[in-house]
Amino acid sequence: MSFRPEHEMHTRRKGRNIGVGLVLGALIAIIFGLTYVKITSQGFQTPASATEAQG
Amino acid sequence: MTDASINSTSTAHEAQFGDYFALLKPRVMTLVVFTAFVGLLAAPVAVHPFVGFCAILFIAVGGGASGALNMWYDADIDAVMKRTARRPIPAGKIAPQEALAIGVALSGFSVVLLGLATNWVAAGLLAFTIFFYAVVYTMWLKRWTPQNIVIGGAAGAFPPMIGWAAATGGIAVESVLMFCLTFMWTPPHFWALALFMRSDYDKAEVPMLTVTHGRPATRAHILAYTVLLAVLALALAFTDVGGPVYLAVALVLNALFLKGAFAIWRRDETAAEADNYLAERRFFKLSLLYLFAHFGAILVEAGLDRFGLGLSLGGLT
Numbered sequence: 041m042s043f044r045p046e047h048e049m050h051t052r053r054k055g056r057n058i059g060v061g062l063v064l065g066a067l068i069a070i071i072f073g074l075t076y077v078k079i080t081s082q083g084f085q086t087p088a089s090a091t092e093a094q095g
Numbered sequence: 096m097t098d099a100s101i102n103s104t105s106t107a108h109e110a111q112f113g114d115y116f117a118l119l120k121p122r123v124m125t126l127v128v129f130t131a132f133v134g135l136l137a138a139p140v141a142v143h144p145f146v147g148f149c150a151i152l153f154i155a156v157g158g159g160a161s162g163a164l165n166m167w168y169d170a171d172i173d174a175v176m177k178r179t180a181r182r183p184i185p186a187g188k189i190a191p192q193e194a195l196a197i198g199v200a201l202s203g204f205s206v207v208l209l210g211l212a213t214n215w216v217a218a219g220l221l222a223f224t225i226f227f228y229a230v231v232y233t234m235w236l237k238r239w240t241p242q243n244i245v246i247g248g249a250a251g252a253f254p255p256m257i258g259w260a261a262a263t264g265g266i267a268v269e270s271v272l273m274f275c276l277t278f279m280w281t282p283p284h285f286w287a288l289a290l291f292m293r294s295d296y297d298k299a300e301v302p303m304l305t306v307t308h309g310r311p312a313t314r315a316h317i318l319a320y321t322v323l324l325a326v327l328a329l330a331l332a333f334t335d336v337g338g339p340v341y342l343a344v345a346l347v348l349n350a351l352f353l354k355g356a357f358a359i360w361r362r363d364e365t366a367a368e369a370d371n372y373l374a375e376r377r378f379f380k381l382s383l384l385y386l387f388a389h390f391g392a393i394l395v396e397a398g399l400d401r402f403g404l405g406l407s408l409g410g411l412t
Contacts, residue, residue, distance in 0.1 A: 052109050059112030070149055074212055077145050 114183045119159025127158040127254045133390040134258025137336040137397045142262045149212045150261040157205035157221045163198035164229035172299045217260040224253040241307040248281030269336045279324040283317045284382040291372035314360045321356035325349040344392040
């Protein structure tokens with residue numbers, strides 16, 4: 041079974057689909073980057089250790 | 096029947112990615128990005144560059160979302176105004192409901208992500224800005240009062256405050272004055288545009304000051320707001336974000352802006368029509384430079400501060 045486009049809609053919407061794909065890719069990169077920055081920052085505590093510190 | 100066949104109707108104007116991007120008002124976004132960036136960098140708390148980048152991005156997306164909601168609600172007005180007739184909805188490229196869905200989705204998305212990336216004060220301010228622009232300005236004030244531009248201008252003035260809050264987690268005299276700078280700048284900027292784009296607003300039946308109170312009153316309003324703006328712009332020089340560079344820029348540009356406003360106030364319609372609104376057009380162009388130069392000067396002051404070369408004039412903070 042091939043994944044060959046079956047409809048002219050695929051070519052008509054190619055630009056839009058590529059754009060949405062790039063936006064989703066960028067979103068993944070941003071969430072990953074933010075997570076990395078947050079957990080490597082000096083003040084970072086895991087929820088468990090933060091609770092222990094309070095108790 | 097497959098999903099593909101449901102959506103396969105061929106339209107004359109198939110919306111492309113650029114049309115969806117145009118919904119977010121990219122030109123307005125430039126101002127939002129720039130002023131939010133200045134607010135973020137002028138703040139006394141350093142932010143990790145990646146977090147700063149994300150904060151600006153989410154503020155821009157939030158601003159864009161409110162632009163999409165504005166285009167959804169104002170599609171009828173946009174269709175009759177020459178300046179806005181080619182926007183994606185009046186041009187028939189994007190359905191109004193699609194714009195509404197994009198606006199709502201991106202609003203929630205940008206607020207939540209800004210909150211997670213920075214803090215909930217900044218996210219709250221962004222949410223309030225979107226609400227203010229989409230509901231208070233677009234749905235309520237724009238078609239109801241000639242002061243629409245004055246109050247609605249607040250929405251465009253929030254980004255430096257949000258940028259500042261993203262860094263510091265709060266609000267300060269400096270961020271409020273940066274807000275005031277854009278807030279007081281908006282009315283003269285738009286009223287000058289309304290003076291030389293008269294037929295557009297008349298046709299759309301938007302109650303602009305030029306239509307409801309007459310053009311001489313609009314000219315007087317431009318001068319009054321420009322005087323108030325000059326006071327606030329100069330006051331900013333004496334806070335922690337100001338300094339000699341900012342003061343020099345503010346002195347020159349406010350003198351030119353006051354001169355322009357005075358020229359607009361002095362002339363009547365006959366004189367304006369004789370030279371095709373030359374003074375009004377010049378004032379409008381100068382207003383663009385005015386705002387970018389003021390925020391640019393704040394940015395320069397912030398840069399000098401980082402290298403220990405900043406010289407505060409003190410006083411207000």
